[in-house]
Amino acid sequence: MTAKAMEIIHKVKGFSDIFPPRSETYTRLEEAARQIFSRYGFGELRLPLLEKTELFARSIGDETDIVQKEMYSFQDRKGRSLTLRPEATAGVARAYIENKIYAGQEVSKLYTLGPMFRYERPQKGRQRQFHQINAEILGSAAPEADAELLLMLTSFLKNIGLKALVLDLNSLGCSKCRPVFIEAVDAFLRSEERAGFCPDCQQRSQTNPLRTYDCKVDRCRENMKGAPRITDYICLDCRDHFQVVKDLLDRSGVEYRINPNLVRGLDYYQRTTFEVISRDIGSQSAVAGGGRYDGLLKDLGGPDLPGIGFACGLERLVMLLGENEPAGCDFFVAVLVPEAKETGLLLACELREQGLCGETGFEVKSLKSQLRLANKHLARKCLILGQEEMAGSTVLAKDMQTGEQHEVAREKALSIFDGL
Ligand SMILES: [Zn+2]
Ligand SMILES: [Zn+2]
Secondary structure (H helix, E strand, C coil): CCHHHHHHCCCCCCCCCCCCCHHHHHHHHHHHHHHHHHHCCCEECCCCCEEEHHHHHHHHCCCCHHHHHHCEEEECCCCCEEEECCCCHHHHHHHHHHCCHHHHCCCEEEEEEEEEECCCCCECCECCEEEEEEEEEECCCCHHHHHHHHHHHHHHHHHCCCCCEEEEEEECCCCCCHHHHHHHHHHHHHHCCHHHCCHHHHHHHHHCHHHHHHCCCHHHHHHHHHCCCHHHCCCHHHHHHHHHHHHHHHHHCCCEEECCCCCCCCCCCEEEEEEEEECCCCCCEEEEEEEECCCHHHHCCCCCCCEEEEEEEHHHHHHHHCCCCCCCEEEEEEECCHHHHHHHHHHHHHHHHCCCCEEECCCCCCHHHHHHHHHHCCEEEEEEECHHHHHHCEEEEEECCCCCEEEEEHHHHHHHHCCC
């Protein structure tokens, strides 16, 4: 191969090809989401993957890591800055406002599935293109909406097979009470020796002090142990709101823990914020997260309507759940003579029309190599078409487990699968 051709067949850094059986796990998770979300009255919103860079800068926040370092942005042919979506909420909000969805319905429940893009250094479990399931409730400020969304999320995660789940919960207050808290955080950060924090936190303490709660650096975490807790500062309305959410979770038997350090990396969150952590396979990892973003639509120039949503990363789930066991198939049609080729293919298609899964080999081969193929496909029955079967309009059905075989009239082939 020439050097040029070698280059063409190299995928772009940080992107991946997902083949079966791995892709089947993705499909299974997406199907479970569609099924469960629709029970809760959610409809699918199919969004563009590309938006104006400005949208993300405005909604996610100029000072966030995503906007500062991780956006997959480029200029189009007319020099406009476009960005492959790093998350879904901004696009959902944009579409909701632009199409005036709020005019037709008081509360909108929408979900999206698909790829997201972040220009990070690729590492294990973190690619530049990754996949998310997102759900948003727009137009309701009621704590019941928060609770319903959380119940749907936990139902989904349990349904797909995650067991050791922990729901971390916090309230970030509202536009009334949060400024008071931020002042307290400011005072705290000034009183602590700033030099004791990592350079990122020193920067954050100027631009968005809440972010210091997020820092993963050990000495920052140690410093933040004495920091003010948002739950001591939230106003009465926020307190009541949070209480209803907690009560509903209690009554539904969903376990949670209050985590006052949970601030999330995006600017638009207020009141209820959450993260679901899985302790399957020993280590702790966040599989989903989200929160309420009551000011976002207005900030983007839309109506002053509230919203809440979550994002759930598929790569993490696939990692935790492992790949699907290969399902195998019902039959393999083995063609032993050239005159059986067409008959074999048509027989396979007829059985598929009846709802069975199966394979044909396309080529004429010896019985031995056909049986090897049937095994490779994990077929339960091998349907053999040789000279005799062609002459008698029959098919020889071999049970791949027991080795038993019997001949059946070809038009009765479906009866072979009775009791399967
Ligand atoms: Zn408040
Ligand atoms: Zn830090």
